[in-house]
Amino acid sequence: MRYSLLSLLANAVSGHKAWKPQWRDAAPQSAYDVVIVGGGGHGLATAYYLAKEHGITNVAVLEKGWIGGGNVGRNTTIIRSNYLLHGNIPLYELSMQLWEKLEQDLNYNAMISQRGVLNLFHSDGQRDAYARRGNAMRIHGVDAELLDREGVRKLYPFLNFDAARFPIQGGLLQRRGGTARHDAVAWGYARGASDRGVDIVQNCEVTGFTIADGRVTGVRTSRGEIRARKVAIAVAGSSSRVAAMASFRLPIESHVLQAFVSEGLKPIIPGVITFGAGHFYISQSDKGGLVFGGDIDGYNSYAQRGNLPCVEDVCEGGMALMPAIGRARVLRSWAGLVDMSMDGSPIIDRAPVDGLFVNAGWCYGGFKATPGSGFVFAHLIARDAPHPAATRFRLDRFRTGNIIDEKGQGAQPNLH
Numbered sequence: 001m002r003y004s005l006l007s008l009l010a011n012a013v014s015g016h017k018a019w020k021p022q023w024r025d026a027a028p029q030s031a032y033d034v035v036i037v038g039g040g041g042h043g044l045a046t047a048y049y050l051a052k053e054h055g056i057t058n059v060a061v062l063e064k065g066w067i068g069g070g071n072v073g074r075n076t077t078i079i080r081s082n083y084l085l086h087g088n089i090p091l092y093e094l095s096m097q098l099w100e101k102l103e104q105d106l107n108y109n110a111m112i113s114q115r116g117v118l119n120l121f122h123s124d125g126q127r128d129a130y131a132r133r134g135n136a137m138r139i140h141g142v143d144a145e146l147l148d149r150e151g152v153r154k155l156y157p158f159l160n161f162d163a164a165r166f167p168i169q170g171g172l173l174q175r176r177g178g179t180a181r182h183d184a185v186a187w188g189y190a191r192g193a194s195d196r197g198v199d200i201v202q203n204c205e206v207t208g209f210t211i212a213d214g215r216v217t218g219v220r221t222s223r224g225e226i227r228a229r230k231v232a233i234a235v236a237g238s239s240s241r242v243a244a245m246a247s248f249r250l251p252i253e254s255h256v257l258q259a260f261v262s263e264g265l266k267p268i269i270p271g272v273i274t275f276g277a278g279h280f281y282i283s284q285s286d287k288g289g290l291v292f293g294g295d296i297d298g299y300n301s302y303a304q305r306g307n308l309p310c311v312e313d314v315c316e317g318g319m320a321l322m323p324a325i326g327r328a329r330v331l332r333s334w335a336g337l338v339d340m341s342m343d344g345s346p347i348i349d350r351a352p353v354d355g356l357f358v359n360a361g362w363c364y365g366g367f368k369a370t371p372g373s374g375f376v377f378a379h380l381i382a383r384d385a386p387h388p389a390a391t392r393f394r395l396d397r398f399r400t401g402n403i404i405d406e407k408g409q410g411a412q413p414n415l416h
């Protein structure tokens with residue numbers, strides 16, 4: 001069913017009884033050309049582009065829970081392509097270009113809003129670093145503007161410009177950055193993939209891999225064994241656990257990351273702001289809630305709930321940046337499981353088992369990469385060769401030293 005003004009009107013006058021389910025809730029078949037483990041944004045986007053770009057439709061996405069129940073439905077919805085390093089910029093900019101066409105492509109309202117992402121700086125050194133990042137972006141054809149203090153004040157007059165400890169000196173603005181409705185992205189990709197023949201199988205946990213002579217031949221699941229010519233792992237925070245089932249290790253730690261939403265307020269924050277003197281980012285949803293977050297909880301965990309010290313730390317960041325936030329009440333908070341790689345950049349590569357592929361290590365920021373990640377991962381799976389925008393995300397870079405340390409922070413997950 002295509003969505004249009006006409007279909008909306010027709011359903012409105014007929015009492016909204018004729019809407020069809022958005023995708024088929026398929027039962028698993030005994031064999032597929034490609035099995036994708038994980039029905040998050042990346043797994044679903046990969047299935048969609050395998051079908052759309054490469055004509056590979058005998059595909060199953062196996063999700064242990066329900067689609068959209070992982071990080072894709074838990075993030076703070078920020079999309080941007082304001083990266084510094086040559087290894088990263090092409091992928092995130094490809095992703096941004098796909099975001100810009102996504103709703104037409106999927107015929108689905110993902111509420112993509114290019115409302116601008118502003119990274120604030122508070123010192124001369126930080127200004128120089130942002131100027132350098134902005135220049136790198138522009139060299140790659142990505143939009144970037146360096147604002148001085150008055151430029152920032154025009155956009156966000158309510159920020160605390162004069163705090164003695166963290167005076168705001170300016171900011172790096174990417175106007176094409178913004179937000180997207182996170183769960184609609186999962187549903188839109190699921191619908192697009194299902195329409196093209198992909199089986200989306202929920203409540204189907206992968207519990208092991210079948211491997212013969214160094215080649216993957218299928219997966220064991222909570223709903224029986226499934227044979228596959230190729231298997232692709234896209235399980236975000238569970239990457240290390242799933243890789244261990246195929247007997248290889250990943251340079252990844254799983255951490256809890258929390259998100260917060262305030263009660264609904266009148267429009268106050270038109271874009272996305274990130275605080276440069278602490279770890280805090282904020283935007284306002286179309287319903288009026290302030291959506292914000294900060295640092296990961298500082299310990300490894302597979303629990304999808306966070307702890308109070310991090311809540312306090314995030315709220316302190318918010319208060320330092322915009323004291324008016326102290327009047328707003330937090331309505332909801334939740335957490336997701338993020339897969340923190342040791343250089344802060346993702347892994348999109350063949351696994352050390354033939355026919356097995358891995359997509360992992362998205363750290364704080366895999367949502368914005370969803371379209372690009374699915375696009376290049378589908379390319380890798382279909383053609384057995386990396387997409388030109390994703391040649392650097394190799395698993396062996398941690399052994400060879402060709403790391404992509406975007407922040408220059410070393411192997412410190414909380415700083416990525």
Ligand SMILES: Cc1cc2nc3c(=O)[nH]c(=O)nc-3n(C[C@H](O)[C@H](O)[C@H](O)COP(=O)(O)OP(=O)(O)OC[C@H]3O[C@@H](n4cnc5c(N)ncnc54)[C@H](O)[C@@H]3O)c2cc1C
Nearest residue numbers: 038040041042064070071072075076078206336366367368
């Ligand atoms: C609180 C929070 C805020 C964030 N904010 C942003 C942001 O503003 N911008 C941004 O770009 N990124 C953000 N991120 C990061 C982003 O959400 C993730 O990097 C990205 O969503 C991960 O990819 P995914 O969507 O495929 O993951 P998920 O949605 O987690 O998908 C992985 C799926 O694999 C399934 N799975 C796991 N094990 C198995 C198994 N054995 N068998 C079958 N299925 C399995 C899981 O159930 C899950 O559904 C945030 C993350 C969190 C937690």
